[in-house]
Amino acid sequence: MSSKELEQALRNTLNRGTKLFIPYIMAGDGEGGVSNLENRIRFLAEAGASAVELGIPFSDPVADGPTIQEAGLRSLANGTKLQSVFDALQQFKEKSPIPIIFMTYINPIFKYGIDAFFEECATSGVSGIIIPDLPMEEEQLVHPACKRNSIALVRLAAMTSTKERISELAKRSEGFLYAVSVTGTTGARAEHASNIGDYLQELKEISTVPVLAGFGVSDADQAKHLGSFCDGVIVGSTIVRLFNEEKEDEIKQLIQNSVICETSV
Numbered sequence: 071m072s073s074k075e076l077e078q079a080l081r082n083t084l085n086r087g088t089k090l091f092i093p094y095i096m097a098g099d100g101e102g103g104v105s106n107l108e109n110r111i112r113f114l115a116e117a118g119a120s121a122v123e124l125g126i127p128f129s130d131p132v133a134d135g136p137t138i139q140e141a142g143l144r145s146l147a148n149g150t151k152l153q154s155v156f157d158a159l160q161q162f163k164e165k166s167p168i169p170i171i172f173m174t175y176i177n178p179i180f181k182y183g184i185d186a187f188f189e190e191c192a193t194s195g196v197s198g199i200i201i202p203d204l205p206m207e208e209e210q211l212v213h214p215a216c217k218r219n220s221i222a223l224v225r226l227a228a229m230t231s232t233k234e235r236i237s238e239l240a241k242r243s244e245g246f247l248y249a250v251s252v253t254g255t256t257g258a259r260a261e262h263a264s265n266i267g268d269y270l271q272e273l274k275e276i277s278t279v280p281v282l283a284g285f286g287v288s289d290a291d292q293a294k295h296l297g298s299f300c301d302g303v304i305v306g307s308t309i310v311r312l313f314n315e316e317k318e319d320e321i322k323q324l325i326q327n328s329v330i331c332e333t334s335v
């Protein structure tokens with residue numbers, strides 16, 4: 071799947087009249103470690119997920135809140151390595167029904183080797199990547215390799231970024247634009263800032279790719295609220311927690327209730 075194809079897959083979903091929902095899961099978390107990946111991704115696709123964000127466990131996850139950090143520790147305890155994630159993806163019995171977007175810090179990419187990393191992404195069916203600790207000024211380090219292997223480099227916009235920076239990020243983003251919707255780390259929040267709607271609408275106006283809000287979304291009401299200002303949401307900590315508590319039914323309900331489009335907007 072090329073980087074344009076990720077964008078197109080998301081647009082196809084939007085054209086069917088639903089909002090986007092991208093769940094985040096930590097690769098290697100849960101019983102069986104990476105061997106459960108194919109089942110989990112298939113389950114999420116059937117539940118209505120538009121794509122999946124797949125986290126690679128890392129020892130120093132600076133942007134992760136406690137729920138994702140704990141999932142990373144469980145995954146590392148299961149013996150997960152970057153290579154075992156690639157191997158598991160390459161061994162899928164059938165191609166993933168939804169696009170897979172990697173979420174990893176820059177360090178594991180350096181360690182693996184930039185070219186080798188993106189080549190493996192392409193042969194593993196990964197269509198996009200989120201690198202939260204790679205500033206825009208440094209992205210030339212990886213962008214040529216992303217391009218060569220048709221991996222969409224998803225940019226993150228923060229609420230604290232200047233207008234100029236946000237519009238540059240929105241212009242550059244591939245696949246979609248990740249609108250970080252809180253200040254701070256990942257994790258469920260009771261509520262979002264009152265100016266969140268303005269922020270998301272502004273991003274939506276300047277972005278040429280779909281805009282998804284992430285960070286702090288823990289229920290369908292929040293998802294629908296944020297989704298009413300943009301194209302949908304990314305949910306991490308709540309999905310990770312529900313998988314860990316074996317509450318797959320709640321995951322299904324959360325996704326199905328979040329993607330409903332209210333026509334008032």
Ligand SMILES: O=P(O)(O)OC[C@@H](O)[C@@H](O)c1c[nH]c2ccccc12
Pocket residue numbers: 094123125133134138173202255256257258284285286287304305306307308
């Ligand atoms: O957990 P939350 O609050 O639902 O936020 C999404 C998030 O977990 C996922 O996108 C993610 C996990 N780790 C990250 C690090 C940086 C940016 C994004 C992420």
